[in-house]
Amino acid sequence: MCTSMLARLVLLMLSTAYAGTALAADTIEVAAGISLLPGQLQADQSPDGNSLVISGKEGAVVVDTGRGNAHTRELIDLVAGLDVPLVGVINSHWHLDHIGGNAQFRARWPGLHIYAHPSLDTALGGFHADYRKQLETYVPTLAAGSPERKRYQAELDLLELDRQLAETDPVRESMSLDLGGRILEVHVSAHSVTEGDLWVFDPSTRTVIAGDLVTLPVPLFDSACPEGWKRALGELSEVRFERLVPGHGAPMKPAAFATYRKAFDRLLECAAGAADSKTCIDGWFADAKPLVAKSDETYGRTLLAYYMDGFIKPDAAGRKRWCGKAG
Helix, strand or coil: CCCCHHHHHHHHHHCCCCCCCCCCCCCEEEECCEEEECCEEECCEEEECCEEEEECCCCEEEECCCCCCHHHHHHHHHHHCCCCCEEEEECCCCCHHHHCCHHHHHHHCCCCCEEECCCHHHHHHCHHHHHHHHHHHHHHHCCCCCHHHHHHHHHHHHHCCHHHHCCCEECCCCEEEEECCEEEEEEEEECCCCCEEEEEEECCCCEEEEEEEEECCCCCCCCCCHHHHHHHHHHHHCCCCCEEEEEECCCECHHHHHHHHHHHHHHHHHHHCCCCHHHHHHHHHHHCHHHCCHHHHHHHHHHHHHHHHHHHCCCCHHHHHHHHCCC
């Protein structure tokens, strides 16, 4: 199977709806001053990651801006209605469903500070460039005016924004930021889901915002180094948090995260051994059973089958590509 982002989006279009991450569009109060606008991942549209609004006494900060579509517009309306100004955006990583709304946020709030790891520069010349070429070939093959053509043309338009989606304030190492009168610990995990992932800890509520270091129904390996990801989950496990918000899926307690981490480790162990892909996939869904809705299992199995051969196994091309950069 082709190991491209386009291939996974085609899977989204052809597979049954992923109900577990397609949470209700209404915001959820995760903790005091922290609101979650749930993302979605379903068959009939490109995905959005979870977005959060963290409010302090003097201002608010947004974590991840969606894909630049209805989710982003709803998020902008939410922020515009606050009693405090927007003082910054934090991007967990450079996947389009987490940074695609940046251009709209910058247009609405000129001079806005966007904090992110600068690895988008590498992606623009690599992952994003490859995906753009794929779309430029694929879009003309779709029927004019069809929903599929509109969807993928929107993807292409988004990619053409290039550095309008990028950070203004590079975050290369872990630090504390005072944003709107609220101290946030911003941590960098290198060569995990991407070349540089940020995750946020709010000590006042003991809330972790993990980005795609945690996703359900399965980990999403499109640009990941499994070893680095495993190391990052170990770093998260050392934090005494009360709740964790994934990049895709519902917030979870520490016990649920421990289940996720164990399932992740066992998936990698299985992939490194002599077992076939189906056995490893069966193992994931057995280990992660408390976290994954039964209705999501069919789609999750389709994704893991795609990732096992293309990204997870030791000789997978995707693993060599992304882990090779870690040295």
